[in-house]
Amino acid sequence: MQQKIQYKVKDLVLVGGGHSHAIVLKMFGMSPLTGVKITLITDYSDTPYSGMLPGHIAGFYTREQCHIDLRKLANFAQAQLYIDSAIAIDLENNQVICANRPSVGFDLLSIDIGSTPATISVPGATKYAIGAKPVGKLLQSWYELVENLEKNPHKAVNIGIVGGGAGGVELALSMQGNLQQYHDNFKIHLFGRDRLLIPDRNRSLGNLLRRIIIERGVNLHLGETVCKVAPDTDIERFNVICESGLRIKCDYIFWVTQASAPKWLKATGIATDERGFILVKDNLQSLSHPQVFAAGDIATIKNHPRAKAGVFAVRQGKPLFENLRRSLLGKNLKNYRPQKDYLSLIGTGDRMAIATRGWLTLPPHRLLWHWKDYIDHRFMESFRNFPEMGMGHRASKDKETIQNLEIPCAGCGSKVGGNVLKRVLQRIQKEQSFGEREDIIIGLRYPDDAAVVKVPVGKVMVQTIDYFTSLINDPYIFAQIAVNHCLSDIFAMGAIPTTALALATIPYGTSSTVEETLYQLLSGVIKALNQAQVSLIGGHTTQGSQLAFGLSCNGLADENQLLRKGGMRANQVLILTKALGTGTLFAAEMRRQVKASWIDKALQSMLLSNQAATEIFLQYNATACTDITGFGLLGHLLEMIKASLIGVELRIDDIPVLDGARETTAKGIFSSLMAENLKASSYITNLKDFEFHHNYPLLYDPQTSGGLLASVSPEQADNCVNRLREVGYEEARIIGKVLEESEQGISLV
Secondary structure, three states, rough: OOEEOOOOOEEEEOOOOOOHHHHHHHHHHOOOOOOOOEEEEEOOOOEOOOHHHHHHHHOOOOHHHEEEEEEHHHHHHOOEEOOOOEEEEEEOOOEEEEOOOOOOOOOOOOOOOOEEOOOOOOOOHHHHHOOOOHHHHHHHHHHHHHHHHHHHOOOOOEEEEEEEOHHHHHHHHHHHHHHHHOOEEEEEEEEEEOOOOOOOHHHHHHHHHHHHHHHHOOOEOOOOEEEEEOOOOOOOOEEEEEOOOEEEEEEEEEEEEEEEEOHHHOOOOEOOOOOOEEEEOOOOOOOOOOOOEEOOHHHEEEOOOEEEHHHHHHHHHHHHHHHHHHHHHHHOOOOOOOOOOEEEEOOOOOOEEEEEEEEEEEEEEEHHHHHHHHHHHHHOOOOOOOOOOOOHHHOOOOOOOOOEEEEOOOOHOOOHHHHHHHHHHHHHHOOOOOOOOOEEOOOOOOOOOOOOEEEOOEEEEEEEEEEEEOOOOOHHHHHHHHHHHHHHHHHHOOOEEEEEEEEEEEEEEEEHHHHHHHHHHHHHHHHHHHHHHOOEEEEEEEEEOOOEEEEEEEEOOHHHHOOEEEHHHOOOEEEEOEEEEEEHHHHHHHHOOOOHHHHHHHHHOOOOHHHHHHHHHHHOOOEEEEOOOOOHHHHHHHHHHHHHHHOOOHHHHHOOOOHHHHHHHHOOOOOOOHHHHHHHHEEEEOOOOOOOOOOOHHHHHHOOHHHHEEEHHHHHHHHHHHHHHHOOOOEEEEEEEEEEOOOOEEEEE
């Protein structure tokens, strides 16, 4: 009987990680739709929950408590996560144009990118003020401000906040509540264009907040229209200049004015309102383009316009999910009607809150704060504890599917279709910087069955091959990591890579979905190969159940200048260029037990090529080198020890470790290769003294695109490490020395 398989036949792309999309992803995780490939494009790997941000600034919540981990959420929904900014949308060809990666094709698009403060009309505001959006930049500036004040608790500081709406008021009260705890010489100035605070709500609320603001020592400037922000004669300060002539010197200026939409949206041709927000029908579908949906602040429901408030974004999550699902299935859409009024709980920065709805306003009270705190924690908790991988799918009672297709016969080698491959190669050949070289006689642009490359006289060819399944749900980033990993063997030998052949396995799907995945993958390949000045000269594609990629790499070297594992000499020191921990971190990500920031830093490390490190090691006369990959640090070091017939002393405390790796190994989360790598422990001469050390498990952790380990003379070691750090290997350090004894063992210290 021929096996059945679920094809990916529809591409659903979500642009923005706002509240509505967070709910959509969670619901797709609980009720998956077979045949749909979901991709989330977002600037950051976590997204702030607006309800808890003032409390975070006031010091009541940690950053983790008030942010939704989008990596964990995408993992649960089995969605691809692309960390990038959308800068345009081609609605004729159904493509999202990104700032730092290839365009992303879609069949159905949903936009939830929030809004930005309107700063364009005020000279100097964009350059000198700190916008309330994106929140990531606001928080970074706030952290820097707090750090500076903690270092200088008696320094006079003026903080300006422009915007007399709910956002500006909450920000002023939260900052005041936090800073008063340890700083006694600061002033906060709040500027509002209207005579009343929060003018779009009832007058009693504005009057109440005015009294609280004044009592808390915030300098209130109502009825003042800020017309300019300019640097002061004191280069560390800025002037907030108002139309009335009022001029206030400030060290920091936060801009929390009326929401606006990004300019690029209007250029797409999509229907927008007079402020640039996407106009949608009652079913959240674009008024002008049926393949586009929008929700949250970026959308305006034409028949039911509402204020730009987080409560509406949260409420739109479920109807957005239902209508995206119905659209993918070809069903009729359902209308959604937002409530006209809503309850607001406004924190006052002192663990108290005001409640207001319609004409009713309740003054600050601790019980109202506890109520708000309970609601916010309950909402955030729903994004923290997901079922284990696959549980949401098995639990789903919804059996609807886009389409089921049979697996192609194996007789064709499960190849990607010729037309698909031709189109992708035509697209990526434009991106290849090193495709035309004199030594390449027959390469990628020729129809011949094999590539032909000249080997220069007096050079030896260094060859290696590697291939593995994707460890992240982004083919573009995975490809760059895979290229770095595959080229590392060439670099570890002290050789210069020149050409490569690719082997790619693309998940089953229709020609359009296969083409999109292959294009994203090969674009990443070409980017990384271009950086290494390597030419892609051919390859092979196949279709399978999982995305996988590998390279057969060729390099050139002078035979007498090769770096070998057997070149370690007595009294040399060992230098490691990258931190350890990718194995345990990605094993933990599969279980959704990591922080987004941990994976972000791991990816940053894996995207760092070993090419420059090789050049530096050669410059400082390294005599032996290897790259740290699947066998872990100890396994690869042991290969050097056996080849060099010598022992080493390893300083276990000095071994660099990626953020979160100690936490995940402490939970007993290890890569599947860990058990095999542990067999190398028999070569540790003093194992019993260190087997409970917090770094000990990481000695065996298998690495993807890990660093280089090299032996250098002690006289040159410090300069070598400093140079490595200068060019980007921030975790490079000396981790041990080569012993004089001929024992082929490892001693930990």
